[in-house]
Amino acid sequence: MKVPGPLKELTHYRSAVFGLLIIGSLIALAIFTVVTIPYDEAIQRWRAGEEMWGDYPRNAVPDWFTLFAGNKLPKTLILSSLDGSVRKESQAVADDMRTADMKFTFDYTSDGFPSELNLFLTGKSAQKKPLATMIWKTPDGRTIPLGDVTVGVAERFAISTDQRLSLKLDGRAPEVGLFAQPGTTAKGMTPVVQKGKYELLVEGLTFEKDSTLDAKLVVYGQAYGWAGTDHRRRDILLALLWGTPIALAFGFLAAVGSTLTTFAIAAIGAWFGGWVDATIQRLTEINSVLPTLPILILVGTFYTRNIWVILGIVIALGIFSLGIKTYRSMFIQVKEMPYIEAAHAYGAGNLRIVFQYMMPKIAPVLIPSFVTLIPSFVFLEASLALLGLGDPLLPTWGKVINEAYTNGALYKGMYYWVLEPAALLMLTGLGFAVVGFALDRIFNPRLREL
């Protein structure tokens, strides 16, 4: 059989095997993503705010940075009275008035400071809101009062942004000042972490019979997950994962939509000739002077940024692309071949001749260019997203780069934010390009000598 020949031959090229491995793993990743994180859930999580991502550190580097950074990147610590990791002690003080004391104790062993410190308080009361007083105890025995707060339904006691506390700590940010060795926080000095057992004491008072008070302490780290987090505390991995099926689907559909239709239209024009051919040629020429990117920007700005509408427009603009001229010149040659004449003589209809006799003859030429075209559409999607015309709902690679760019990731040294999606884009391009080149050499043997 002839058909599996080229595929078998691909394995003779080491580069093609490498490319196939890349494509294969991207496809596997895409399938894995779609199966494990449903579409709706992905969108909902990506668009959620603090209520979803509150416990995640902001702008954290990926976990594997710790391999290079030593012990300087702490992980996030979460202690809560709600899940039982902290005991709550309650004693009656007077009628309906009870204490609710919680002691958050943890060992801090990292050489780096935490990135943020938050205490989340939740209370239940009818009229008289519970009161909480916070006291910080360091390993060397100092106690630092953090203030008090009346707790409504849910209260965020943002220790990190407390200006008055900061003044008490030599002007250092609280998450630094509270964890530094005494004497290293003065101006001009480099604060050094004091390792050891820390304690946060929450002394609560409830004033009603059924009133409750609970607390959760989050000591945010500097590293999180495989891919780190962004400025909205979101796990970038989610966007990288979901970007894969979207990028592949976009690239593949755009390539299929524009090349196959282009191919078929070129064949139809060449076979029927006359006004059909003339119309196709004029449409191609008109289309070739239409600027694709500005049209997409116009649509994105004034109509919609939905990725599937953009895909439709990319395909529509790609149908009458200049490839028609190239394919047509080949089809005009094929059209005059004796086997076409024979098919006509035994009664094959026009469409059968076009689709079953002319197109298979040229198809081998189409395949390599089709494969190399896929990443170019993936890049187009990323370019659009970078221009701020990415899909408003979906997380894509391009949108990650766009958000990194608008938040000055490179100026702030958050290289991972840009490099991770960029690496995936490059990997996609590399995989398809390498396979495309190998296919080109297989289908056009004359290129082999070059």
Next chain:
Amino acid sequence: MPANTPSPNNGTLLSIQNLHTWFELRKWGFGRAGYVRAVDGVNFDLGYGEAIAFVGESGCGKSTLAKTMLGIHRPTKGDVIFQGKKLNAFSSQEMQWYHSQVGYVQQDPYGALPPFMNVHRILSEPLLINKVADKDEREQRIRDVMTEVKMTPPDDFLQKFPHMLSGGQQQRVVIARSMIMRPKLIVADEPVSMLDASVRVEILMLLRALQQSHNLAVSYITHDLSTVRYFSERIFVMYAARIVETAPVDDLLREHLHPYTQALMLAIPDPDAKNALTLKEVPPGEPPSLINPPPGCRFHPRCPHVIKGLCDTQEPPAFEPRPKHFVECWLYK
């Protein structure tokens, strides 16, 4: 009825009447610059089971005539009449039927077979197009026809692609494909000119055998007079888009009346050592342009026997100087 059409003995299958096939020449893409008159006034009748041969040099219109008979080109003027019905009046359904009744064997067997189909698929195509729906019947027909063209056992060949076959085998597949719809007429356009001399006779014998066993009419087109005798009952000599001489094969080979036929016969190589050093006499000049053919007899600028004032002004009608032997030449008026 035109004059040069002796009635076939057993009924007329195909009748060509005053057939003109012209191709338009364009100027600037839309203006009309004239016509190439590839077939310009041809008449003949072809009987059931009859084998005829067209001979003539390259560019005389033989292949265009064949393609017009096959329905690939539409006649500009005149008619192709198949079993008493005009081709021009056929509906598209009748045309489909007509295509199944006429087989086509081409010159270049490799070019005539789609390179991306295997033999099985190639032979299935005409059956599928003509809606032979039953799969078993299709398989049976494919096997039968493979046996008929002596490609046995069929299973050795059905899965092969054209490039895996030899030239002779390819031509057998082409013949099988033209036979698979059980046609009444085969148009063979130079079927052996691209084959090795060793397989030419085999292929011609095969065609002859099929013609006789299936009572096929065959229209054999060639520029090679030496192969005509194997095959046909009548010969049509074409020159510059017209049939200039018609006769049963033995009569014509014995006695050639038209000056062009005489020149053509002289050009047949004669393997005699005496000829090594002598030059053969050939008519001077070249065949005329079909865009603007000469007035009167089209051969007159090259003819050694030209009659001034007659040959160069009036077109010769067909004369019948011997029984069943027609010639368009003023010498026989």
